[in-house]
Structure formats: C-alpha cells, structure tokens
Amino acid sequence: MKTQFNRGVYLFLLPTLASPLAAIAATDVSARDLEQRIRILEEKLETSKKGGVTASTNGRSLTFNGDDFSFQVGGRLQLDAAAYDAEQDGNEFGNGTRVRRLFLDVRGSVYEHWNYRFQYDFARPGGSDTSARGIRDAWIQYTGFSPAITVGQFKEPFGLEHLASSLHTTFIERGLTNAFTPDRRIGIGLSDNGQHWTYAVGAFGETAEGDVASEGNEGWDITGRVTYTPVNGDGKVVHLGLAGRQHTPEDSTNSLRFRERPESNVTDVRLIDTSTLNDVEDIQFLGLEAAAVFGPLSLQGERVDTQVSRDSGADDLDLSAWYAYASLFLTGESRPYKNGVFDRIKPKSTVGKGGIGAWEVALRYSEADLTDGSVIGGEEENLTLGVNWYATQNIRFAANYIKVLELDRPGSQYDDEKLDSVVLRAQIDF
Numbered sequence: 001m002k003t004q005f006n007r008g009v010y011l012f013l014l015p016t017l018a019s020p021l022a023a024i025a026a027t028d029v030s031a032r033d034l035e036q037r038i039r040i041l042e043e044k045l046e047t048s049k050k051g052g053v054t055a056s057t058n059g060r061s062l063t064f065n066g067d068d069f070s071f072q073v074g075g076r077l078q079l080d081a082a083a084y085d086a087e088q089d090g091n092e093f094g095n096g097t098r099v100r101r102l103f104l105d106v107r108g109s110v111y112e113h114w115n116y117r118f119q120y121d122f123a124r125p126g127g128s129d130t131s132a133r134g135i136r137d138a139w140i141q142y143t144g145f146s147p148a149i150t151v152g153q154f155k156e157p158f159g160l161e162h163l164a165s166s167l168h169t170t171f172i173e174r175g176l177t178n179a180f181t182p183d184r185r186i187g188i189g190l191s192d193n194g195q196h197w198t199y200a201v202g203a204f205g206e207t208a209e210g211d212v213a214s215e216g217n218e219g220w221d222i223t224g225r226v227t228y229t230p231v232n233g234d235g236k237v238v239h240l241g242l243a244g245r246q247h248t249p250e251d252s253t254n255s256l257r258f259r260e261r262p263e264s265n266v267t268d269v270r271l272i273d274t275s276t277l278n279d280v281e282d283i284q285f286l287g288l289e290a291a292a293v294f295g296p297l298s299l300q301g302e303r304v305d306t307q308v309s310r311d312s313g314a315d316d317l318d319l320s321a322w323y324a325y326a327s328l329f330l331t332g333e334s335r336p337y338k339n340g341v342f343d344r345i346k347p348k349s350t351v352g353k354g355g356i357g358a359w360e361v362a363l364r365y366s367e368a369d370l371t372d373g374s375v376i377g378g379e380e381e382n383l384t385l386g387v388n389w390y391a392t393q394n395i396r397f398a399a400n401y402i403k404v405l406e407l408d409r410p411g412s413q414y415d416d417e418k419l420d421s422v423v424l425r426a427q428i429d430f
Helices: 002-052
Strands: 052-056 061-064 069-085 096-109 112-122 134-142 148-155 186-195 196-204 219-233 236-246 278-292 299-308 318-327 358-372 375-392 395-408 420-429
Touching: 318 375
Parallel strands: none
Antiparallel strands: 052 061, 061 069, 069 096, 069 420, 096 112, 112 134, 134 148, 148 186, 186 196, 196 219, 219 236, 236 278, 278 299, 299 318, 318 358, 358 375, 375 395, 395 420
C-alpha cells in the first residue's frame, strides 16, 4: 500500500518537476544562441568599420575607410565684401564683393605610411585676371621613417603667417610681408617635428599650372625653415622661427616683380609695386618669426629681408617688410599651436547649442619697403583693427578696418594716399 502511495506521489509530481527542468534546458540553449548572435553582430560591426562610411572625429568631414585606405572629402567657402574711402580724388579702388576662396579638398592615406592630398580652388582671383585659381595642393607623402618625404605641389616652408591655413589667420588677409612669401610650387621636401621643434627643407620648380619655360631652364627655389618652441603647452606658447629661400628666375626672362594689395583682396590695386625687375641673377630671402601665447592673449611678428642680385650693370636691391600684432579672446579661448603653425580656434561655447561662440579682437601694424636706388616700388605703413566671431569651430565672421598711415611712392598716382578700408568676411569649412 505504501509503495503504491509513493508511486502515486511521484506520478503526481513528475509533470511539476519536468516544467522547470525543461525551462532550464531551454534557457541554456537560448543563452548559447544569444552569445553566438552577439558574436556574429560584433564581427559584422567590425567589418563595417573597416569598409563602410563614417564621420570624421572632428564632425566636419565625411571619411571613407577601407582595410588599406582612407578617403576624406572637405571644402571651404570664403565670401568677402569691401568698401574703400580714398583721400585723393581720382583714386578708385572698387567697392564690391567677391568669392575669395571656394575649395574642394580631398585627402587620405593608402596603406600604412602613404598620405595624399588634392585641393582645387574654383574661385576667380578678381580684378583683371579672369582665370580660375586652379590646383592648390597636389601631393603624396611617405611617413615610414624620419624625415617624412613629400612630393608634388605644396607650400614652400617659409613664414609663420604664410604656412597657416587661410582658415586660421587672425586677420582677413596676411600682412605686407606677403609681398615676399612664395606660393605653392612643385617640388620635393623633407620635414620632421617634435614637441619643441620642427624643420622642413625643399627644392621647388614652377607651379602645377605654370607656363613651361620657352627657352632654357624654368625658375627654381631652395627653401628651408626651422622652428624652436621652448614653451609649448595648453594656452602657453613661445615660438621662434628662421627661414631662408634662394630663388633663381627662369632663364628666358631673368625677371620678377614684387607688389602687394593694401591688405584687401577685393580690389586689384597695388599701392606698392616694383614693376618688372630685369637682369635678375638670383634673390635671397631671410625670414625671422616670433610668437607667444599667454592664455587669451597672443603676440606675433615677422620680418622678411630680400636681396636681389642683378647683372648687366643693374643695381642690386635691398627690400624688406615686417609686421607685429596682438590679439585677445574676450571669451577666454587660446590660439592652438601645432607643429610650428597656429591651428583651428575651438570656441568654449557654440552658437546653436546655447553658447555665444568665441570673440576675438586684434591690432596689427604692417610695413613694407619696395624702394631702393632707381627702383621706386614704394613704402607703405598700415594699421589694421580686426574683430573675429567664431560661431562654431568651422563657421567664422570677420571684420577688418585698414588704415594706410603712410604711402611714399613718388611718381605714382597713389603717392601719399591715406586709404581707409573696411573688409568683411563670412567663411565656412567642412
């Protein structure tokens, strides 16, 4: 009787016990299945990272990444407007507007140590020149060892303000030293950098869209620059730089010309202009740089001395230019410094996200002397007041007031012209 009772209890409890055991078994199977599915999803995610499309870390560009390459597309737009008030009757500078720059920028890497960049400017220079600006940067670079090797068209390593991107210069246009700084040319360069130093040297020919020499050799340059930064930290920078350039003009012409606009590119007028200098054998340029950042306060200055050696009895020339300026961020930002140049301003607060952006005021004195001996290119002294509003890290509005303090160019219609200019800019890059 007892045995039958036990059997009855067992038969009664069997269905009750079977359900939890089945659930445990099912749970174990589900856990294994879930783990396998997670592993598959992780593998797919890793594959998509290698071969898919992702936004760049700065949030401004679109980057395509593959196993052995990257491809980033960007660009910039700068729109200028200017109004001029000439002191002398008859001097017209042309109030107006222009697209200062319209860049398409492609850059990336191939395999581990190869980089490349191609940059094209669709804006027109303005004035009497109606051609498109054309190719800007077009180079490949190998970084597998030090120094890095760059081949193609790129900026010659000369000048602190010149080497900074046009997006990051404190003023709308560079100072009067720009009369002597070289543009991009086709060449080969070596460069390296550390925490407190940089160096770059290169040999250059003509530009990518320059005319081929009709006779003899084209012009060429040997250019080098070294920088030393004894203080290089967040919000604190002391920069010293030295640059040199040896230029030999094209054999068929043996000529060149120095001239510069009055720190505004909307007009095509050059207040200082040597006209064409013939019988030029070679030119030596020496550039000195100094800059310092103390939190929101920044100081910067450069000087360029130019010696023109001429033959056939023509006089040699000594020409020069320099500038100095101070800037202050009213909202507390500091100018970022990287590898021997100043970089992008990043506002502490952003317009559109409850902030007011970054506000900067700046004052610059700039001077150039293009007169020596029988060459009367003129002497110009400018004072520029600038205000910058960085709404975001890639949207900026700027206003400059430029006063020509002195213009000494006897024989020119612009002699003693005390020009007043107001220049405005809106820019965005992506």
